[in-house]
Amino acid sequence: MKISAEQKSYSGSSNGNRVILVKRTIPNSDPEREEYLLQELRELAKAAGYLPVGELKQTRYPDSKYQLGRGKIEELAELVRSTGVEKVIFYNRLSTTQLFNISEICRCQIIDKFQLILEIFAKRATTHRSKLQVELARLRYEVPRVRAVVSLLKKEERAGFMGLGDYEDSYEQDLKKRITRIRNELESAEKDDESLRALRHRKGFSLISLAGYTNAGKSTLFNAIVDESVEAKNMLFTTLVPMTRALDLGGRKALLTDTVGFIEDLPHWLVDAFKSTLDEIFLSDLILLVVDASEKPETILQKLSTSHDTLWDRIQGVPIITVLNKADLVDESKLDVIMEQIGYMAPNPVFVSAKKGTGMTALKEEIIKHLPPWCFCSLSLPNSEKGMSMLSWLYEEGIVHRVEFGERILLDYEARTEIINRAHALLEPQEAQTSE
Template structure:
């Protein structure tokens, strides 16, 4: 790979990207996965200066064949790269062996994702979640790491610093402490959700594969200006804003994107963030409709795998974004192929603001049903105060003033029950 003389960057930004593919795998799918690795590297701030692939079954010592690793080492030397990033998950032994031959740091895709999350973590909780994920990643490797460090006296290997026999025990203690703190934060979240429900808010979450356009849709539907970049994992800390649905009060939350083959330890670490999705009244599952149907299906499958066992019947609207890039016949063809994986489809272009009215109508249709009820209020200071409260908690369709105030009202059942209880005459 040629490097432009005009492109100046520090050595530590230079990386080599590597992927091993299985024999008989789909070439187009493998290229899409390599493209994702490139995008992850860019999101972490790296500049790829070389790429290497090999089709074979995994080698237990080096992941690739020994000859290919020698070729990788030469590529590292010729490009001045400071780091090698593998798409494939690497064992501790493989990481150690490859770094020995290449003479530079070696990481895999999961460590790369952790780096991105660490850079994007801005709140105390998100920093704890990143730390928890890193520790859970290290625990299964702890004994092997200590053994290798002692054997080779490589205290800097994997950036662990000095090692001790108590390393694994220390990791588990820190994990327990962080999990306890996150559990306390989760209880605060549950109290906040209960309060929002009590105040009449429906809770809606944006979910989907990373870089599907969730943040752009978020901006379009709530008239916000959240940072949008053509980059993976731009949303790490969930953001919540009020959503106007013609009288129904709702809160919309933009959440972290999904990605294929996320390990359980990473999902578990961000469990409290994902709860924003799992405990919603409605989920908007965003997909990029401009991609090939096979790619859309794979990303929908990844999203469904993350969601389906946890959402317990919560309705899902599949929001097909970027439809301005397609004509009707192309969109019809795509739906024929993906329709069975795309419940309740809605077609939008978040960037162009197309389809927002229809999407809001679809949202209202799938929110938990509200009840309709006529109410008769006293035409008094108490009645006016109650009317003001009704406006805050639901939708007032009609008001008629006379000896009493007659109201046609729509709201959640518990709000109507509370209003009727307030209107019941009290026994002296």
């Protein structure tokens, strides 16, 4: 248990923003890793607008009734009383029974990390779709707990537990009906997305997405590579609503999308709720997997592992470029050492500093190398209104490497196979020559 002097000085502020953080650690676990996980909880609390004023830890296997031992929960209750906080946040996932039992002793609101993430998402949701996704995640979280909560409330006659209001036996069915309605609406939006992606492909755009562990610097990289000004803060889950912008790749047309960050041990109900957002990653032509190169190699590996676990079953062979961001914070002599330790988990690595804008040229070159291949051909167009119209269209759909005007318009051209095939179909057989 600890309360810093700085935290004590915050006592004049609203108790509603002040919280106690709790973490149970498995015996014989790595102390550095456990501290890293606790630090992640601190950052999540900060992202939700809370100020931790106390922390409590215990090393033991989980207790079925309280997660921690009963004595430690009594200690937590005393800490709640002495600090006057109204909320306690557990790193560990809590069952309905544990939530109820702990709240009975501590007499304050108890939540776990996943409920905290839902709070953050709810605060960051700005579009109708993202609000639906957050509600779907909340409902998916609640459904398996409803029967247990109803049973507990009937025993204790304590309405309002977990903020769900008065319970009735029909509540579970009401939740499931609402889930079905939201899923249907999101599925309709997914079909619109699929149509939009198909249209963008027909227009010659390659689709690229930024993915990676939350707070790796994706939004800063997005700003650097497309010359945008998307909000980028040193805070978890800054990006919740995907942002898409055109990316200049020297003639290749591409769209880059900034997406929501991953986090360790995301439950299936949360991933499922944000499926339509994550599809921006899964259905890309290329994924830029961003990691923080300034962290310890062990931490980088863990975050890469979390990202790969989220992606691997869904991307179906989509190439990945590992973007090792914040390289300006790493001694150049240590870059090779880092790669020796993480290389097997970091396909096609590129070191960059999004904040300073360094490494962008090398990154774009790597992107071009891994985009779906285009074909090269030589075309002969009639020097007429039809030929000039075709030339204008070809400029829009691909790259014109050389053009000569004479009796006919001769050009060397590069584009997607379907564009070249369409160009041939519009010309008489003798008007076009192709070389692969």
